[in-house]
Structure formats: C-alpha cells, structure tokens
Amino acid sequence: MKRRWSGAGALLCLFVFAAVASAQVTSSAIIQTRITGFRDIGASFKNIRDELNSGRPNVAHIRTAAVTIDGYAAHIPEWFPRGSQPPPRRAPSFFDMVMSWFSPDSRNTSVNLYESHAKPEIWSDAAGFRRATQNFQRESARMRQVAQAGDVTAIQAQYRRLAATCTSCHSAYREEIN
Amino acid sequence: VHQLSQRLPGGDKLSDSPSDARQSWVIWDLPVRLFHWLVVLLFIASWVTHELDLMSWHKLSGYSLLVCVLFRMVWGLIGSTTARFSSFVRGPKAVAAYLTSARAKHARVGHNPLGGWSVVVMLALLLLQCVLGLLTVDEFGVEAGPLASHVTFEVGRQIAGWHKAVFNVLLVVIAMHIAAVIFYLLVRRQNLVGPMISGRRRLSVPPDHELIVQSQARAALVFGVVVLFVYFLVVAL
Numbered sequence: 116m117k118r119r120w121s122g123a124g125a126l127l128c129l130f131v132f133a134a135v136a137s138a139q140v141t142s143s144a145i146i147q148t149r150i151t152g153f154r155d156i157g158a159s160f161k162n163i164r165d166e167l168n169s170g171r172p173n174v175a176h177i178r179t180a181a182v183t184i185d186g187y188a189a190h191i192p193e194w195f196p197r198g199s200q201p202p203p204r205r206a207p208s209f210f211d212m213v214m215s216w217f218s219p220d221s222r223n224t225s226v227n228l229y230e231s232h233a234k235p236e237i238w239s240d241a242a243g244f245r246r247a248t249q250n251f252q253r254e255s256a257r258m259r260q261v262a263q264a265g266d267v268t269a270i271q272a273q274y275r276r277l278a279a280t281c282t283s284c285h286s287a288y289r290e291e292i293n
Numbered sequence: 294v295h296q297l298s299q300r301l302p303g304g305d306k307l308s309d310s311p312s313d314a315r316q317s318w319v320i321w322d323l324p325v326r327l328f329h330w331l332v333v334l335l336f337i338a339s340w341v342t343h344e345l346d347l348m349s350w351h352k353l354s355g356y357s358l359l360v361c362v363l364f365r366m367v368w369g370l371i372g373s374t375t376a377r378f379s380s381f382v383r384g385p386k387a388v389a390a391y392l393t394s395a396r397a398k399h400a401r402v403g404h405n406p407l408g409g410w411s412v413v414v415m416l417a418l419l420l421l422q423c424v425l426g427l428l429t430v431d432e433f434g435v436e437a438g439p440l441a442s443h444v445t446f447e448v449g450r451q452i453a454g455w456h457k458a459v460f461n462v463l464l465v466v467i468a469m470h471i472a473a474v475i476f477y478l479l480v481r482r483q484n485l486v487g488p489m490i491s492g493r494r495r496l497s498v499p500p501d502h503e504l505i506v507q508s509q510a511r512a513a514l515v516f517g518v519v520v521l522f523v524y525f526l527v528v529a530l
Binding site: 154156157158159160161162164165168169216278281282285 | 430432434435437441445458461
C-alpha cells in the first residue's frame with residue numbers, strides 16, 4: 116500500500132515536472148518563432164528601403180518583401196499567447212553591461228540568441244495591443260496592394276505609413292534597449 | 294608651396310633682454326584648432342541628434358565628422374610641424390621615458406609622447422565610428438546609413454551594436470583626454486586649452502626644433518578633396 120502511494124506520488128511529480136517543462140519549452144519556442152518572424156520582417160523592410168533608395172527600384176523585389184511582411188502580419192496575434200512573457204531577468208552584472216555595448220538588442224542579434232523584449236502591457240492592455248496589431252495588418256495589406264500596382268511614389272508613401280505602425284507599436288509594447 | 298617658418302631666434306640676443314625671453318610661438322596652426330573644436334561640436338551634435346531621434350541631422354553631423362577626421366589624417370602627413378604624425382608618434386621607449394621623468398622640464402612643443410598616442414587612438418576610434426555609422430541599420434530596417442544597402446539586415450544590426458560600443462569607448466577616451474587637460478592645469482600649472490584656442494604658447498626657452506606652419510591654401514585644398522571624397526562615398530556609392 117505504502118509503496119503504491121509513493122509510486123503515485125512519483126508519477127504525479129513526473130507529470131507536474133513534464134507539464135512545467137513543456138510549458139517552458141512552448142513559451143521559449145513561441146518566443147523564438149516571433150523573434151525570427153520580426154527579424155524577417157525587419158529584413159524585408161530593409162529590402163524595400165534599399166530598393167527605394169537605389170534610384171531605380173526593382174518593383175518585383177518590393178512586391179516579394181511586401182508579401183513576406185503581410186504574411187507575417189497575419190501571424191502576430193498567435194505570437195503572444197498568455198505565458199509567453201520574457202522570463203524574469205537576473206540583475207545585469209558589469210560583464211553583462213560591457214557585453215550589451217556590443218549588441219543593439221542587448222545580446223539579441225546573434226542568430227541563436229532569443230531574448231524577448233515584450234512589455235507586460237501586451238497582456239495587461241490586450242485590447243490596445245490588438246488595435247496596434249490590426250493597424251499593422253491593415254497597412255501591410257495595403258502595402259501589398261500598392262506594391263502589386265507598382266507605382267513607386269505610392270509605394271514610398273505607403274512604406275512610410277507602414278513603418279509608422281512599427282515604431283508606434285514598439286514604443287508602447289517593446290522595451291527600449293539602451 | 295608657401296610655408297611660414299618660425300626661425301629660432303639668436304640665443305645671446307634672448308638672454309640680453311629678459312622682457313623678450315618669453316616669446317610667443319605658434320604651436321597649433323589654424324586647421325588643427327578648427328579641427329579640434331569642430332570635432333567637439335560635432336561629437337556633441339551627433340550624440341544629441343541621436344538621443345532626439347533626428348536621424349537626418351545625425352547623418353549630416355556624422356558626414357561632417359568624417360570629413361574632419363579624414364582631413365586631420367591627411368594633415369598629419371602634409372600639415373604643419375606639430376600636426377604631423379611623424380612629429381608626435383613615438384615608440385614605447387619615449388612614452389616610458391616621458392612617464393618616468395614626468396617632473397623634468399620639457400622644451401618640446403606639440404603633443405607629448407603619451408598625448409600623441411591618445412590623438413592616434415581618438416582619431417582611429419572616430420574614423421571607425423563614422424565608417425560603422427555608414428553601415429548601421431535600425432531595428433525596423435527602415436533607418437540606415439548610406440552604405441547599408443551593401444550589407445544584410447543581420448549584419449547591419451550587428452554593426453549597429455558596434456556603433457553603440459565604439460561610442461561608449463569614445464566616451465571613456467574623451468573623459469581621459471579631459472582628465473589629462475585638467476591634470477596639466479591643476480598639477481603642472483599649464484593651460485593647454487588657451488593654446489588650442491589662440492594657437493600660441495609663450496616659452497622661456499625656444500622650442501627644440503623649427504616650427505613650420507603650412508599655408509592655409511594647402512589646408513583648403515586638402516579640405517576640398519576630402520569633402521568631395523565623402524560626398525561621393527555617401528551619395529554615389
């Protein structure tokens with residue numbers, strides 16, 4: 116009898132451990148997914164920027180980038196489930212501070228490092244974050260249409276409008292990195 | 294090319310009249326002084342414009358800083374005597390001798406052996422900082438340096454990290470530079486800021502070598518070439 120109880124206890128412990136571990140794995144996996152996605156969005160923005168600054172923009176390249184951005188935009192609501200907050204960070208040491216000088220995203224640029232800078236407001240002000248996401252989705256869809264039409268002046272104007280949705284959302288929902 | 298040479302006055306004539314003993318010498322020419330104070334202004338301007346997110350002004354300030362640094366590097370090869378690297382870049386022995394015999398009276402004018410190296414380090418860091426800025430990309434992939442189209446988003450972001458790191462290193466080096474100037478003022482009782490404004494320094498003993506001041510036409514020519522070079526770097530590439 117005693118042995119059976121301890122066996123059940125061990126099994127319970129295992130379940131709890133597995134649940135916690137899998138929750139952590141899911142959380143860090145979704146953080147990786149969204150950071151990779153946002154980096155790809157940034158790279159696509161740069162591609163459009165480079166084309167617009169080249170003097171002779173290749174509209175086909177802009178189109179590809181606009182489709183990429185719009186594709187990711189649809190997924191943003193899935194990227195921030197409850198429990199995917201960045202894990203609490205230990206107080207930075209002097210070494211951390213010096214190392215952070217060498218990275219604009221405080222150690223976040225290296226391809227295999229994924230440190231989330233999501234603010235808690237994403238979850239505490241879910242309605243506001245949803246609105247910010249929808250702004251981005253609306254402008255990225257319009258960007259896709261404008262790129263399809265191919266008028267460079269219109270693309271330029273829409274690019275500025277789309278970029279403005281990035282900066283306004285980041286200032287409200289992403290930690291500023293200094 | 295026209296050169297203004299300050300010849301060493303006759304020694305016996307100097308000792309005869311004590312009122313003339315502390316003669317004034319041009320130790321920093323106008324281009325060196327303009328360079329120095331423009332770099333002060335542009336460094337502050339670059340800092341402030343970044344903090345206020347005025348990126349087009351930040352870029353303009355950076356290009357101007359690049360012009361100044363490149364000008365100073367050329368002037369270090371063909372400029373006036375005290376501006377030349379050959380006159381102030383000394384080996385480790387000279388630096389050690391300067392540090393150990395710190396109390397001795399130095400008849401030398403221009404950068405001391407240690408200060409000479411700080412000039413080289415600051416110039417190198419400023420040049421590096423300007424070049425990194427040309428390639429830097431922001432977190433959105435929207436704002437970037439004029440040469441950033443030659444690198445990927447990831448590389449541009451890494452360069453942005455170095456741009457930030459070099460800025461912090463520059464702050465440390467500049468703090469050391471200012472500390473050295475204050476040390477000279479308070480401990481050695483020698484004002485280094487005055488000569489960097491007026492260009493002149495009064496000396497009781499004549500300098501240990503002839504000081505040649507190059508013409509301002511030569512400086513203007515070098516400046517023009519450097520401006521064109523930076524213009525093509527930023528606009529044409």
